[in-house]
Amino acid sequence: MHSFGYRANALLTLSVTILAIICGIASFSDTFNSPSPSASIQVLNVNRFQKLDDEVSLTLNITADLQSLFTWNTKQVFVFVAAEYETLKNSLNQVSLWDGIIPSQEHAKFWIRTTNKYRFTDQGSNLRGKEFNLTLHWHVMPKTGKMIADKIVLTGYVLPQEYR
Amino acid sequence: MDWQGQKLAEHLLQILLIAFAITAFIVGYSLASFQLMLAVFAGGVVLTSLVIIPNWPWFNKHPLKWLDSSEAEKYPKPVKEKEKEAGGGAKKKGEKR
Helix, strand or coil: CCCHHHHHHHHHHHHHHHHHHHHHHHHHHHHHCCCCCEEEEEEEEEEEEECCCCEEEEEEEEEEECHHHCCCCEEEEEEEEEEEECCCCCCCEEEEEEEEEECCHHHHEEEEEEECCCCEECCCCCCCCCEEEEEEEEEEEECCCCCEEEEEEEEEEECCCCCC | CCHHHHHHHHHHHHHHHHHHHHHHHHHHHHCCCHHHHHHHHHHHHHHHHHHHCCCCHHHHCCCCCCCCHHHHHHCCCCCCHHHHHCHHHHHHHHHHC
16 A cells, blocks of 8 residues: 555456445345236227227226335336237237336326327238237336346237238 | 555555445445445545555655665675776777777
């Protein structure tokens, strides 16, 4: 520890290393959190259903309680709703209908009535009378550490048989 | 600072930083505030820098004993015998170059 510069350098490097270690421990503390989220989605109306690369416009009522996903190490939660269905060509089609960012725990319990933000279209004409699932996905984005993604699958939605 | 002071400074550095890190984590975790944890740790870093970087007097409690100049004069640096004799010759050579 011969000079100011030597001591300052030692201090800085040691403090940055220790900072990295406490951020790692903070990220690890997230594993003790066992979340119990819940959600439900209601299709209120099928507004439009047109031919030629089938397109559907829905009005959705999305209710969710994602408060238990938040820890002290959570920056925000990205949530989106996807419609999933099967066709002859593809075993799984996923179309994202709506997404949002939840910035804090207070906003995590919400209900929203909206038309789909993004188009619900198909590559072809397969949507008449189609059964589909609406899946609520979320990505928990931490302040430090690994991002966690999970989902809730809600089944039992059907599209009408006729175009309108 | 002297040798004992350097040892003390290094020990203080490590102990203070680790203590502040543990305190910061406990405070942040219990109050569920990541920002508070970072703020406490940053404050700890600043405090530690104030303690160990400047040349405080407590770091100089065991100063090194340098020899006095009178002591050094009592034992002058020995001069070689050969150098004395060939002093003249060496000088001439230096000038020619």
